[in-house]
Amino acid sequence: MNKSAFGRIPAGKIPSSGSKLSRIGAGITPKGALIASGVVAALAAAALYNRRETTVAERNTPPTGSFVEVDGVDLHYIARGTGRPLVLLHGNGVPLQDMIVSGLFDRSVEAGYRVIAFDRPGYGYSSRPSDRMWTPREQGDLFAHALATLKIEQPVVLGHSWGTMVALAMALDHPESVAALVLLSGYYYPTVRPDALPQLPTAAPWLGTLFAHTLTPLIARLFGPLQVKASFSPAPVSPWFADFPARMSLRPSQIRAASIEGAIMVPGAATISKRYGELDLPVVIMAGDGDKIAWPERHAVLMHHEIARSVLRVVPGVGHMIHYDATDEVVDGIRDADQRSRQATPMAA
DSSP states (O other), X not given: OOHHHHHSOOTTOOOXXXXXXXXXXXXXXXXXXXXXXXXXXXXXXXXXXXXXXXXXHHHHSOOOSEEEEETTEEEEEEEEOOSEEEEEEOOTTOOTHHHHHTSHHHHHHHTTEEEEEEOOTTSTTOOOOTTSOOOHHHHHHHHHHHHHHTTOOSOEEEEETHHHHHHHHHHHHOXXXXXXXXXXXXXXXXXXXXXXXXXXXXXXXXXXXXXXXXXXXXHHHHHHHHHHHHHHTTSOOOGGGGGSXXXXXXXXXXXXXXXXXXXXXXXHHHHHGGGGGGOOSOEEEEEETTOSSSOGGGTHHHHHHHOTXXXXXXXXXXXXXXXXXXXXXXXXXXXXXXXXXXXXXXOOO
């Protein structure tokens, strides 16, 4: 072996002090150092701004419910009313106030239910320990244990959007904990979702925490109104949504939780969709015919054919936020699920 080829730089190939190799060895250039300093300063400023906004958000929207510690998680919930228990599980990106601002919480109380709305892990004021992946099944276990701790027996469980997967996991893994399901605007089967790709940087370990505390909340502020409009389309944005505490959804901790759930939505649906045939309880499936986030024909309609004791209600002129635009119809769906769960004979498909 020619030792000079590996042990020495051949004659005539020694780089001059001005060559690229020399400059790299000498370290970063003054211009590069200036750019790096500017980036660090900008990220620090963004982090400080987001921290201040978080303080303002939590001051304006303090916790008004109760807390229960379950499986190492501090769960925040609001409960009101009397009668059969009804559990409300919100979707991705929003805390439990979504169920309140929409009017669904109060209308359900007026309909004679004891309504319990939870902040899912990482949302609102519920903690989200990082020692586990908060899949639909993990959250289903958590809420089944929470209901047992709170001595809430045989509730009707309503989930919206991402919350439908949690409700389904509860019914599949803890059938004794659920009397009936009401599923709104659910994503039930894996599909190609390009909109999940922007979630990946903020969902990633380590790097995601940096993004969540710096850039992602700023981007969400910029594009949030467009996302809200798309969620309500083809209906206009509900005037009730003006009361939604948007700043709560822009806190770094909640941004991070929402990004992770956006990233695991497709595999979550792929896993749970294999088991829909196991469900043996009344299920009311509801969707807006204009929903462009969870297309009814690709999700609600297909799922209805898999679940023997399900009924399907597609509301015309409504998008993904069906609980705002068709609150009366949703309450009717809750009553239907409740009544069918009391019947001794199976529900007709």
